[in-house]
Amino acid sequence: MVSQDLLDILRCPACVREKDGMLDLVKGTWLVCRDCGRKYPISDDIPVMLIDEGDKWVTVAVDDLPVPPPPIA
């Protein structure tokens, strides 16, 4: 599990400069940005906070996110 303390301080790297970039934990393994809809996978308990990674999932509906997330290339 990712600690709540860590989740509390994480923000979307694409939004944080101009907005809040608050993230919602979805399915226990995805972090979804409330501002831009990018979705960041949590891989092996490590949140992958890469804008490129978030971009891959921006058009995927939350309900369609795979669990567990696919391996990060």
Ligand SMILES: [Zn+2]
């Ligand atoms: Zn964002």
